[in-house]
Amino acid sequence: MPITIPADLPAFQVLTREGVMVMSEATAARQDIRPLRIGLLNLMPKKIQTETQFARLIGATPLQIDLNLIRMTSHETKNTAAEHMEAFYRPFSDVRGEKFDGLIITGAPIEHLPFEEVTYWDELREVMDWTQTHVHSTFGVCWGGMAMIHHFHGVAKHMLEAKAFGCYRHDNWDPASPYLRGFSDDCVVPVSRWTEVRQPEIDAAEGLRTLLGSPEVGPCLVEDPCHRALYIFNHFEYDSGTLAEEYRRDLSEGRRIAAPVDYFPGDDPCQSPRNRWRSHAHLLYGNWINQIYQTTPFDIAEVGR
Secondary structure, eight states: OEEEEOOOOOOHHHHHHTOEHHHHHHHHTTSSSSSEEEEOOOOOOOOOHHHHHHHHHTTTSOOOOOEEEEEOOOOOSSSSHHHHHHHHEEEEEHHSSEEEEEEEOOOSSSSTHHEEEHHHHHHHHHHHHHHHHHEEEEEEETTHHHHHHHHHHOOEEEEEEEEEEHHHEEEEEEETTTTTTTSEEEEEEEEEEEEEHHHHHHHTTTOOEEEEEEETTTTEEEEGGGGGGGEEOSOOOOOTTTTHHHHHHHHHHHOOOOOOOSSSGGGTTOOOOOOOOOHHHHHHHHHHHHHHHHHHEEEHTTTTO
């Protein structure tokens, strides 16, 4: 079964060209099936790029997915056309009465700020509490994962002396986890962040279990069963060229930045990068969707009860 998104959403044409099965809302309405309702709370400035990346991953399973794009009510984006936001996104205030099988909370380029100084922090705290009664499973990504683990467990984020930037090999710490079904003993994951969470602080928090970790850049994927959540601090969803775009953006802005580690062939930025994480990205998000399907109530009104 395909992912259901509006036919005029830019991701529709991109994913169709890639061979991902997509279905318009009108076609989906004619099928007698309950799709999984997945929300994407998109906090990234490049909304279209991010929504396409996540739609690609969650749309690759045999299940029908109804993707809902959500934005913060109290924050106006400056990097995506207002027409796009008006056509495809709903503010959290409009969806807070609805139930979802899954929710993804993306990262945001505001790592340097303490959580409490983020302009929409109060509303995001409301969202995170709301997931406990209205969402069956929540996936916090990068800053979104750090925000969730801080909110629910008090685990701090710490500034790094230098940006963790590149492709790092991560060890599979829990091969029996259903979220790592089919994973190799280790895998490459794109990393792009100025902050970190630390494994001893995760170990000290009750009920958390680290599934993927790296000796170089620390914990990557953490399961929080008590809050029906996963937290990932790196970027399986990235396209092949995303790190290159970030590198060249930083250079053009005059920032001192080293080339991403183990990313360009021969460490030569003139070479086109090779994607070495795509298969594990699809495995992870496919496993997450499968776990939702296996455990979510048939009657979506029962989610969170």
